[in-house]
Amino acid sequence: MDTAERADAGTPAPKGPAGTPATTPRRRRPGRSQNASMADVARLAGVSSQTVSRVSNGYAGVTEETRRQVRAAMEQLGYRPNSAARALKSGEFRTIGVITFTLSTTGNVRTLEAIAQSAAQEGYAVTLLPVALPTQDEVRGAFSRLEELAVDAVIVIMEVHLLDAAVITLPPYVQVVVVDSDAGDHYTVVDTDQAGGTRAAVRHLLALGHETVWHLAGPEDSYAAQRRADAWRATLTEAGRTPPPPVRGDWSAESGYRAGLDLAGRDGCTAVFVANDQMALGLLRALHESGRRVPEDVSVIGFDDIPEAGAFLPPLTTVHQDFAEVGRLCVAAALRQMRQDAPERGTTLVPTRLVERASTAPPPGR
Amino acid sequence: MDTAERADAGTPAPKGPAGTPATTPRRRRPGRSQNASMADVARLAGVSSQTVSRVSNGYAGVTEETRRQVRAAMEQLGYRPNSAARALKSGEFRTIGVITFTLSTTGNVRTLEAIAQSAAQEGYAVTLLPVALPTQDEVRGAFSRLEELAVDAVIVIMEVHLLDAAVITLPPYVQVVVVDSDAGDHYTVVDTDQAGGTRAAVRHLLALGHETVWHLAGPEDSYAAQRRADAWRATLTEAGRTPPPPVRGDWSAESGYRAGLDLAGRDGCTAVFVANDQMALGLLRALHESGRRVPEDVSVIGFDDIPEAGAFLPPLTTVHQDFAEVGRLCVAAALRQMRQDAPERGTTLVPTRLVERASTAPPPGR
DNA sequence: CTGTGCGATGTTTACGTAAACATCGCGAGT
DNA sequence: ACTCGCGATGTTTACGTAAACATCGCACAG
The missing domain is CATH 1.10.260.40 (lambda repressor-like DNA-binding domains)
Structure with missing residues (x-):
């Protein structure tokens, strides 16, 4: 030159x-x-x-x-x-923004990874929008930053109730897809079939002969946790069993440990459906320390099927989520909406699969 | 008009x-x-x-x-x-690209999260560049996509040996920061102080009275794994001990389990330094199944301090990495280079900290 | 032999922003 | 009173690309 x-x-x-x-x-x-x-x-x-x-x-x-x-x-x-000139001329950035509160849960990370992968295949880049704290203010802040961001569509991996106020400030031409939410009436929602996975887990335990199934639930403000708890309760009720009071954790192994100490003391607790694998890990430790054997005395089922689940003590039976598929569908939906330049509504559920390992067995004395 | x-x-x-x-x-x-x-x-x-x-x-x-x-x-x-127009005019995209092979290791995810956070604070966005397979071709592909991407600087979270051919195709004005690598001669490198953390772990075990320390290493092509193995060997040698042959895993809990079955059979194996926490998890299970108690019979130390480490059976003593600091330094270095419009060389090490939990004790019979 | 039509290529213009330069008006200094 | 100077504001231009429109030349039909 x-x-x-x-x-x-x-x-x-x-x-x-x-x-x-x-x-x-x-x-x-x-x-x-x-x-x-x-x-x-x-x-x-x-x-x-x-x-x-x-x-x-x-x-x-x-x-x-x-x-x-x-x-x-x-x-x-x-x-x-020069992509800037191109974007200026065409009005398209070929970029999808992903807003997420935390990357500390396996689910979010896996989904993000899948989104990035799918987007790359379609020739789109992915821009990460971290939100420091799960407060409305923070979320609003992220969205407001997003407004001047070079983004054609947004995928939100987050509980919706944090969204309400924020989304309205988004430029109207930016399409939104939401994960982990019940906002199907307003947005395109892609989510794991929480209810289906839960049902499979609970039924599996009942089929083994357990009288009822206890539940270590996720935090109240999590939509996924809510769904799992609801489905757990419903499945038990359908089967004519009485749901015991659920115990709450915050997704962390530590909280699972505390809950496990609690549950270990309960009489008649022979089966626990845990809302995620990390809490199940803590629960296993608590049961072990309390002298309750798994699965001989207590059966445990988790949710997520994180890569380590097979290495737990004992290897954890859990509900497998297809995060890759969730990510793929998110990108597909985002692109579809972009192309037709109009939002869609409705929820797409991705099926789950029960992975049987070694943490479940018939209840003691059967 | x-x-x-x-x-x-x-x-x-x-x-x-x-x-x-x-x-x-x-x-x-x-x-x-x-x-x-x-x-x-x-x-x-x-x-x-x-x-x-x-x-x-x-x-x-x-x-x-x-x-x-x-x-x-x-x-x-x-x-x-309009950020496109702004970028066109100013020649700055206010965006940092992050290239990473996988988001399945805690380290990468944590680092990415910290990068995103720091970048946001500086008013920069983060674009994710996933590389599907850890092959030169794939990496080159990612970089080539990057070339037409709207990015001012790139942070590479990856082993360098995959990089060599690829980086040279990057536009010269794009600054590069590398994590997890020994490329300090050519780039700015930010990394955890692998050697320091390893030394602390090995010395801790020796101080407890163990004759020597075994090592469950990470994959050979990982620079971090290599560094940890080298430091382990050096520390033992310095202390006048004979390093036993290292066992190799691939970072996964599953590989840790297999290695654990192996190590459980070795006579005189009373202490194991494991190159990451996930493998340690698998190792713990293998030891348990083989009837070796931790820490009474065998002491175990991991690396990373993942959030679940405290919930392992027993809670894992491990080397804590400050990923947040790594991410912060990456962004700082990237911005610094951008501003002065010139690359830097040299390696910055982020110190580690040994977190003592319950998986270490003096060797049996002492 | 001349026009018609079309394929190949060139020219103009707009996208939205911001640097560089131009202008305008008013208060201070003499 | 008059200019100088400066602060406030306006005008021009360029960034790199691509759509829209213009032109040119050649093959072919009449």
């Missing part, structure tokens, strides 16, 4: 910014971005920049010969299309 | 989109992005668009009165600066 430029400026100067004398050899700003522009390529290839554009975007209407020449010039100059 | 526009919208209706006559009121392309532009705000506020720009960027030289008026107009029109 340097040669071409300088030659251009030095010779009789047929075209281009001939005005620029020997000085200023096309100075770039300090934090400059691009190297060669279409104009540079065009000059080197001896064509117009529009032709370069056509080649760059693979349009027809360019001779093979010309195309070849342009390609060579691009190669030589190391030309890369 | 301005005249045409004004004529178009120039009906008696002076302001607001209230007018919208039968004619096309400023039609936007289908997938259109922006609502109001500076020009719109300027028109409404009765100033020039440059003044709007000044207000938007908080520059001085604008009367309080004018500023107020412009603000009001912005508010009314729901004006949001």
